[in-house]
Amino acid sequence: MTAIKLESNPPEIAKKTVAIIQITRIGDILQTCHAARLLKINHPEFETLLVARKQFVEPIRFIVDQTFDKVIELDFKSTINLTDGVKGSVKNILAQVEKINAHPISASINLSFSKTSTYLHSLIKSEHKLGPYYSQGHNKVIQDKWSQYLFSTVMRGDLNPFNLVDLFSNIVGVNKKSTHLSTEEYSKKNKNNILLHPFASQGKKMWQESKWTEVIFKLLKDNKDLNIHIAGSRQDEESYNKIINNPILENFKNKIHPMLGLPISDLYQKVDESFLFIGHDSMVSHLLSFKNVKSLTISLGTVRPQETAPYALNNYVLSPKTKCFPCFPDTKCDFYQCHADISYQAVINMATQLLGSNTISKEILKKDISAFHLNSINIDKTTVNKVGQLTFSNVIDDEKSAKSIFKDFYQIIWSYNFSELDLNLDTPKFNRETTALLKASVKSIETLYELSEFGKKYTRYILEEISNNSPNLTLIKEHSTKIDEIDRLLDVLAQADGLLGPAVDFAKVAKSNLHGDNIVKLTESAFYVYQEISTVSSILYDFMNSLGVVTSSKEANTKSVRTNI
Amino acid sequence: MNSDNTEAFKNDLLKDLNTVQKSLNEKGLLTEEDFALLLMSSILEEEG
Incomplete structure (x- = not known):
């Protein structure tokens, strides 16, 4: 009897909560709302919770409330005060965090990328964390690739091909096909x-x-x-x-x-x-x-x-x-x-x-x-x-600049690499000046490939040495010194040819967020980062080849890199 | 705002941050209170 009763009245399954942290200014919250709207369209089964600062979210609640199921307004100004002193203010902060943690959060996503939001994210109890937070040992952790990319690229240069809303949506993980950006015009043809x-x-x-x-x-x-x-x-x-x-x-x-x-x-x-x-x-x-x-x-x-x-x-x-x-x-x-x-x-x-x-x-x-x-x-x-x-x-x-061409290339590469999104872009038109710049970059791409291959080689040597019955620590140290040298050369390369900056910057952030809790796993993880950059450089080289700007300089350049290492 | 109180708050904060740093060096781990203190210091830094 009881079993039949349960079947006819199944218990209501609690909605999973996704908390999004956006403690920066009004413009950033509005961009976050676009991404959260996409999340709602793709996953209506999730409950969405926005954590934002009171002074920035309050004036735009009329937009925010249409997008998020719940909003937690943090009021740092009244929380930190002289009357309560340092200890009292810390207690006040923890009380505010407690309001967030009162919700059973399945995933917390930090889209602010500031030091303050990184500390706040560390205090939020959630099953999964996306975006930056500090580990208990005070190391900054960014696990997902899109957040690593965002951290490595935004405000570093002008080679990021993505809008911030698309980057936020990629971190959140939504499929955007036909779900947004209405093609209908809102504005009248004649406006006064x-x-x-x-x-x-x-x-x-x-x-x-x-x-x-x-x-x-x-x-x-x-x-x-x-x-x-x-x-x-x-x-x-x-x-x-x-x-x-x-x-x-x-x-x-x-x-x-x-x-x-x-x-x-x-x-x-x-x-x-x-x-x-x-x-x-x-x-x-x-x-x-x-x-x-x-x-x-x-x-x-x-x-x-x-x-x-x-x-x-x-x-x-x-x-x-x-x-x-x-x-x-x-x-x-x-x-x-x-x-x-x-x-x-x-x-x-x-x-x-x-x-x-x-x-x-x-x-x-x-x-x-x-x-x-x-x-x-x-x-x-x-x-x-x-x-x-x-x-x-x-x-x-009609003619594209070298930067614009590289932006297109990176758009294809990162979209496929991180989300397996297949993009086809038209072959660009460009002038003589751009041809010269692209030709110069071919040499840099070859160097990037060689350096990442050397990175793979020395991480493999370390792994081989560790797997020996009696690993030689001096040898491991030597290989590790070589890897440091490769990383330094990658920095020099990015400074010499800014068009490769995004690839090198991403490698740097990915290498500072290696997965694993022992030397074997960390070294394996480093190997995969070099593998990823090697693939990126191979694809860039193929693209340049298809544009007809590759000459036979590869052999000479390879030799020069080898003599440097 | 009373400048004496502000100065006392600043001194207390610096003292507590030093304690957190020492504890991190010794134990290698931060507690919830430590994170809250670091969060507060970061907010104050941001707001000048």
């Missing part, structure tokens, strides 16, 4: 409103005010029905006044509407299909990507355009071709050449086209803008490839 966000968190990422004044003046002069709404925080007021109080805008004041300090939810509600968004890479552009408001993002300074482009289709990103762009937060810069390389004439032309047609025509740009202004910029349109990754399609240049 512009939401302008001419501010950024750093001066490097922000155009000077006078340029924005020119853009506003020309757009309002040429478009009688146009209204420009300027969004920003209360701290942007000084900059706002500099833009607006210019005498040339005197007759247009009734067409300019300040929206400084407006709650984010109100801003989101106000911006409808009659709006075009123009601004720097910021939280606002990520916010509007949830509606797919037509946007033109101007990337400057430290911004990696493809990495942080708003995650929506058929939008445009304008960036300079300046050699030092993108730079790093600690790079000193007095002149801001990348700001000068983007002309306000180009921005006005692009904005005018988008206001009236939702697209930017290369022909119109070439007709209306001088070659001098066009040659110094990249205009990219966001598209999606067959595996659902957000990609850039260059609007004005």
